[in-house]
Amino acid sequence: MFSFIKKKLGWGQDSTSTPAPSAPAAEAPAAVPTVAPSPVATSAAPSAVAAAPAPASATAPAPADAAPRRSWLDKLRAGLRKTGSSIAQVFTGTQIDDALYEELEEALLMADAGPSATEHLLQDLKRRVKEAKATDPAQVKGLLMDAITELLQPLEGSLQVGAQTPTVIMVAGVNGAGKTTTIGKLTRHLSDANQRVLLAAADTFRAAAREQLLVWADRNQVEIVSQEGGDPAAVTFDAVQAGKARHCDVVIADTAGRLATQLHLMDELRKVKRVIGKAMDSAPHEVLLVVDGNTGQNALSQVKAFDEALGLTGLIVTKLDGTAKGGVLAAIALWSRQRHAPVPVYFIGVGEKLEDLQTFQAREFAQALLS
Ligand SMILES: Nc1nc2c(ncn2[C@@H]2O[C@H](COP(=O)(O)OP(=O)(O)OP(=O)(O)O)[C@@H](O)[C@H]2O)c(=O)[nH]1
Numbered sequence: 001m002f003s004f005i006k007k008k009l010g011w012g013q014d015s016t017s018t019p020a021p022s023a024p025a026a027e028a029p030a031a032v033p034t035v036a037p038s039p040v041a042t043s044a045a046p047s048a049v050a051a052a053p054a055p056a057s058a059t060a061p062a063p064a065d066a067a068p069r070r071s072w073l074d075k076l077r078a079g080l081r082k083t084g085s086s087i088a089q090v091f092t093g094t095q096i097d098d099a100l101y102e103e104l105e106e107a108l109l110m111a112d113a114g115p116s117a118t119e120h121l122l123q124d125l126k127r128r129v130k131e132a133k134a135t136d137p138a139q140v141k142g143l144l145m146d147a148i149t150e151l152l153q154p155l156e157g158s159l160q161v162g163a164q165t166p167t168v169i170m171v172a173g174v175n176g177a178g179k180t181t182t183i184g185k186l187t188r189h190l191s192d193a194n195q196r197v198l199l200a201a202a203d204t205f206r207a208a209a210r211e212q213l214l215v216w217a218d219r220n221q222v223e224i225v226s227q228e229g230g231d232p233a234a235v236t237f238d239a240v241q242a243g244k245a246r247h248c249d250v251v252i253a254d255t256a257g258r259l260a261t262q263l264h265l266m267d268e269l270r271k272v273k274r275v276i277g278k279a280m281d282s283a284p285h286e287v288l289l290v291v292d293g294n295t296g297q298n299a300l301s302q303v304k305a306f307d308e309a310l311g312l313t314g315l316i317v318t319k320l321d322g323t324a325k326g327g328v329l330a331a332i333a334l335w336s337r338q339r340h341a342p343v344p345v346y347f348i349g350v351g352e353k354l355e356d357l358q359t360f361q362a363r364e365f366a367q368a369l370l371s
């Protein structure tokens with residue numbers, strides 16, 4: 001038996017006393033605190049769903065923007081400091097010589113950049129040093145920041161919703177990567193942007209997983225489709241149908257964690273994707289992979305494997321506040337360059353709070369990596 005839990009959009013309302021009205025799509029949540037710049041771009045025009053730089057928020061006042069963004073940057077910096085200090089230390093000497101490049105190679109490898117991206121960055125840096133006729137290691141550090149920024153830039157992109165109604169987003173990843181938490185945060189951002197969201201609890205594997213998503217749905221006062229011990233594809237199909245019938249703006253499907261090597265589970269994920277397409281032509285519009293930044297080079301293997309199975313449209317890299325060293329973004333960027341189209345990193349996660357989900361910006365990330 002499917003359970004539909006319909007909530008009126010609105011933050012901080014008593015959910016137990018809230019009846020289950022059909023909330024009109026345009027109904028705005030009352031007094032919802034906003035975190036800006038909004039990580040989600042919404043579009044009413046039926047244009048192509050594409051990664052594009054986030055538009056500046058015209059409504060959010062600048063001081064309100066600055067505080068959360070700064071605290072997020074501080075967290076990212078703190079998280080990457082281990083790496084940052086070791087890369088930054090390479091430039092404390094007085095000479096630009098082979099020893100400097102050797103130390104840098106080691107530091108980049110230690111930062112999880114992997115052999116290919118490390119080699120790419122070293123070659124690019126040497127070219128920049130030559131062109132700039134640099135003589136001071138501090139100058140070389142600035143040039144490395146430019147090289148990292150340029151490599152990471154194609155990964156910038158903002159999630160677009162609104163081109164299709166509903167925009168159907170499927171979320172996948174290995175166990176514990178941060179899928180459900182990220183969906184919760186994302187749902188809140190979408191609700192803040194007056195988007196009507198419906199969640200599909202397609203992680204039917206564990207009762208606890210369903211409950212976890214129910215808690216997020218309750219917090220965000222959004223609708224959820226879940227089924228006890230059911231087939232994930234059936235739950236998702238039903239959610240997309242419900243999303244269409246109720247004129248939802250966005251349907252997000254949470255899936256159970258799995259390793260790419262668990263072939264039957266990867267088949268199950270393919271089936272979920274196929275069935276979404278049966279429920280709505282052109283869907284899913286986004287297939288997102290959530291990767292834990294702490295997993296180092298393994299994150300790149302996950303990206304490759306899930307992309308091969310599902311055809312990814314975007315990435316979310318979580319836990320960059322932990323022991324993550326951040327260099328894996330360079331490895332992903334290099335891989336993405338060689339792919340037919342880049343896979344944007346829509347968000348990075350630097351903690352468990354709502355404001356800890358932020359858009360990815362190449363230069364900020366490069367600065368945090370080297371600060
Ligand atoms: N420090 C930190 N913790 C995070 C972040 N994102 C998620 N977490 C935590 O990671 C743990 C796992 O998160 P979930 O959202 O349950 O992960 P999941 O991918 O849904 O896990 P499964 O459904 O079991 O595969 C939780 O304790 C989250 O609070 C982040 O950016 N930073």
Ligand SMILES: [Mg+2]
Pocket residue numbers: 179180181203209254255256257
């Ligand atoms: Mg989960």
